[in-house]
Amino acid sequence: MRHIISILIENEAGALSRVAGLFSARGYNIESLCVAPTVDETLSRMTLVTRGDEQIIEQIIKQLNKLIDVVKVQDMADAPHIERELMLIKVQALEGSRNEVYRLAEIFRGQIIDVSESSYTIQMVGPGHKLDAFVTALGAIPVVEIVRSGALGVARGPRGMTVPDA
Amino acid sequence: MELSGGQILVECLKAEGVDAVFGYPGGAVLHIYDALFQQEQVKHILVRHEQGAVHMADGYARATGKPGVVLVTSGPGATNAITGIATAHMDSIPLVVITGQVPTSLIGNDAFQEVDSVGITRPCVKHNFLVKDVRDIAATMKKAFYIATTGRPGPVVVDIPKDVTDPRVIVPFEYPASVSLRSYHPTVKGHSGQIRKAIDLIVNAERPMIYSGGGVIIGRAAEQLTRFARLLNYPITNTLMGLGAYPASDRQFLGMLGMHGTYEANMGMHHCDVLIAIGARFDDRVTGNLAKFCPTAKIVHIDIDPASISKNVVVDVPIVGSVKSVLEEMLPLIEDAGGAKQPEALAAWWAQIAQWRDMRCLDFKTNGEVIKPQYVVQKVWEITHGDAYVTSDVGQHQMWAAQYYGFDKPNRWINSGGLGTMGFGLPAALGVKFAYPEEEVVCVTGEGSIQMCIQELSTALQYHLPIKVVSLNNRYLGMVRQWQEFFYSGRYAMSYMEALPDFVKLAESYGHVGMRIEKASDVEAALREAFAMRDRLVFMDFQTDPTENVYPMVPAGAGLNEMILV
Ligand SMILES: Cc1cc2nc3c(=O)[nH]c(=O)nc-3n(C[C@H](O)[C@H](O)[C@H](O)COP(=O)(O)OP(=O)(O)OC[C@H]3O[C@@H](n4cnc5c(N)ncnc54)[C@H](O)[C@@H]3O)c2cc1C
Ligand SMILES: Cc1ncc(C[n+]2csc(CCOP(=O)(O)OP(=O)(O)O)c2C)c(N)n1
Ligand SMILES: [Mg+2]
Numbered sequence: 001m002r003h004i005i006s007i008l009i010e011n012e013a014g015a016l017s018r019v020a021g022l023f024s025a026r027g028y029n030i031e032s033l034c035v036a037p038t039v040d041e042t043l044s045r046m047t048l049v050t051r052g053d054e055q056i057i058e059q060i061i062k063q064l065n066k067l068i069d070v071v072k073v074q075d076m077a078d079a080p081h082i083e084r085e086l087m088l089i090k091v092q093a094l095e096g097s098r099n100e101v102y103r104l105a106e107i108f109r110g111q112i113i114d115v116s117e118s119s120y121t122i123q124m125v126g127p128g129h130k131l132d133a134f135v136t137a138l139g140a141i142p143v144v145e146i147v148r149s150g151a152l153g154v155a156r157g158p159r160g161m162t163v164p165d166a
Numbered sequence: 167m168e169l170s171g172g173q174i175l176v177e178c179l180k181a182e183g184v185d186a187v188f189g190y191p192g193g194a195v196l197h198i199y200d201a202l203f204q205q206e207q208v209k210h211i212l213v214r215h216e217q218g219a220v221h222m223a224d225g226y227a228r229a230t231g232k233p234g235v236v237l238v239t240s241g242p243g244a245t246n247a248i249t250g251i252a253t254a255h256m257d258s259i260p261l262v263v264i265t266g267q268v269p270t271s272l273i274g275n276d277a278f279q280e281v282d283s284v285g286i287t288r289p290c291v292k293h294n295f296l297v298k299d300v301r302d303i304a305a306t307m308k309k310a311f312y313i314a315t316t317g318r319p320g321p322v323v324v325d326i327p328k329d330v331t332d333p334r335v336i337v338p339f340e341y342p343a344s345v346s347l348r349s350y351h352p353t354v355k356g357h358s359g360q361i362r363k364a365i366d367l368i369v370n371a372e373r374p375m376i377y378s379g380g381g382v383i384i385g386r387a388a389e390q391l392t393r394f395a396r397l398l399n400y401p402i403t404n405t406l407m408g409l410g411a412y413p414a415s416d417r418q419f420l421g422m423l424g425m426h427g428t429y430e431a432n433m434g435m436h437h438c439d440v441l442i443a444i445g446a447r448f449d450d451r452v453t454g455n456l457a458k459f460c461p462t463a464k465i466v467h468i469d470i471d472p473a474s475i476s477k478n479v480v481v482d483v484p485i486v487g488s489v490k491s492v493l494e495e496m497l498p499l500i501e502d503a504g505g506a507k508q509p510e511a512l513a514a515w516w517a518q519i520a521q522w523r524d525m526r527c528l529d530f531k532t533n534g535e536v537i538k539p540q541y542v543v544q545k546v547w548e549i550t551h552g553d554a555y556v557t558s559d560v561g562q563h564q565m566w567a568a569q570y571y572g573f574d575k576p577n578r579w580i581n582s583g584g585l586g587t588m589g590f591g592l593p594a595a596l597g598v599k600f601a602y603p604e605e606e607v608v609c610v611t612g613e614g615s616i617q618m619c620i621q622e623l624s625t626a627l628q629y630h631l632p633i634k635v636v637s638l639n640n641r642y643l644g645m646v647r648q649w650q651e652f653f654y655s656g657r658y659a660m661s662y663m664e665a666l667p668d669f670v671k672l673a674e675s676y677g678h679v680g681m682r683i684e685k686a687s688d689v690e691a692a693l694r695e696a697f698a699m700r701d702r703l704v705f706m707d708f709q710t711d712p713t714e715n716v717y718p719m720v721p722a723g724a725g726l727n728e729m730i731l732v
Binding site: 009010013014017018021025055058059062063065066068069070071163164165 | 284285288289292293296313347348349350351471472473476477480
């Protein structure tokens, strides 16, 4: 099963390597990993996508919690949540395919953010599978470059990930 | 108070009640050594190799329960310490290891004696710190001791660049009275609902088995464990790391379990209906083939580390908490419940266990004047009244020490279980002797292992640490040879120790007493003579049977009920 795991971690030098090192040392898989500051500048939030059976996911969460710098871990699968990913995709757009690319971008609610004589760069936001569907829909139209942020997740409803007191 | 970084570090150690630092100097820690030199309270033990320093601090910690402290320089000092740090980490031993680092301005420049100590040690520490500002030393040291000694203990590395201890930089010092981290809250008290569920399972067991491990030693809960087992009259087995937590001489004790466990302990595990795991981590040397492990048991597991629970074996009633606290809570509940509720089933279970015991799986054949290693250990036990601190190295001799020296008290059996580090025994013994100069400290070793940290014989002389070295010299890397005999048709690749030194002369050249014992009939007298030399380190080189194997043995891939007995 695919899981999105959110981590609040002390914003210290080396925090990322503790998490990355844990995954490589224990042979867990990381599909994507996204790290950025939060409103509280002493914390970073990581969103990590991994795969594994129930027992492995349970171990991953326990091992993450065991890292001294990790303040909080949440498996998004535990509650209703929203998943979004940003994709920037540069697609060949020549005479014959230019209109088709434009039309597909519209259908998938992408925005064209850069135009050249032979290409469109499209920005698209959505859950990963929607972005995948767009790439598939392009069919034979050549893709020049894809940049994806990896998934971000947030729980539905009024509550956020809280930080326990010291 | 205004102090330099080096002085602050020393003050932190004093504030933590540290009486000794095991270490080795070098460029990056010279300021710290200068500060240590100018006071008396914190002693420094100069080792001969940084690995030895960490093992000494580790032995000290295992015997006393207090954190061991190490000080080494940057680069090679830090890398030499790694084996020791990893050894402590695998066995959950509290250490604070201070490593020097190149000045902050040079970090990342491939400076002289620079290694990324925080990076290199990350996978084998509980936590580590790089201190970049002299004002952070005190708070960091407070955290380091706190993290090392609480929850599931472990080594913490504090990496300190040279400029941070510069004697010309003086800042105000105050040691924090307390520490708390929002990201670290070890659970001590068990969940009462889970405890009640566990009690229900425990008192109703028909074929119960208590399987306890190093967590009881680390958590200083031998007394609670003993009360628990006695109250229920249930059979108990200990892991290699848990020996001594329950008195070996007691009739409820079935010996060690696992790969080289006793027949009765392993059969008990295999056939039990309720397994009570206490501070043990279901290591692969203990479980054998997981698919065949405890096929009929419901499992209760008490452990302070949630990640230990259901890692290898999925358990039915997990309880996260310290052994001491959870058992303290369980004892009155068991009394209230009227103790064990299946007396007839339990009697039948004990009868079954008695039959397994009758196999006498630890009996061994003697052979005239050939010295049997098991016999030497038995005699050491006799002569030390079973009350010595015994450290060991790694190999067959380690297993024989575990099997034949019956430990009745906790913290007396000191060995590297998780990492299995050859070279551990001698320095660990010196660390114990430093802590308890009046106690008898014995290092049971092999001719292979002893050569991995033999240089510490010199440290022993300098600090007058008169331990007894019992070397079971079989002229083989015996444990390797045993596997080659069983599983590689006797192709003894590189397991024969050729060109061995004359250990008697070697001991003498280090300023100690050496003895070579070649005949079984000389063993006892030699031991008595050696142990009578209270204030000398005696190195006893026993020429033991080179063909002897460790039995019983559960081969890799087998279940615990599939033992090779002889
Ligand atoms: C050559 C060789 C052969 C070996 N053969 C065997 C063998 O036959 N049998 C055997 O048993 N081992 C054997 N070992 C050792 C084995 O590799 C493991 O080190 C050992 O089995 C682990 O012991 P343990 O489960 O008690 O765990 P430990 O490593 O001692 O871990 C302690 C557990 O207790 C928990 N804990 C710590 N403090 C507390 C507390 N206060 N409260 C609650 N829980 C706590 C920890 O989280 C951890 O889960 C062998 C090793 C070597 C080198
Ligand atoms: C540092 C290290 N290297 C290699 C090993 C693998 N190993 C385990 S036991 C053993 C043989 C130990 O020989 P010795 O000390 O003579 O003990 P014996 O088994 O003969 O009693 C070896 C090489 C190890 N455990 N540690
Ligand atoms: Mg040997």
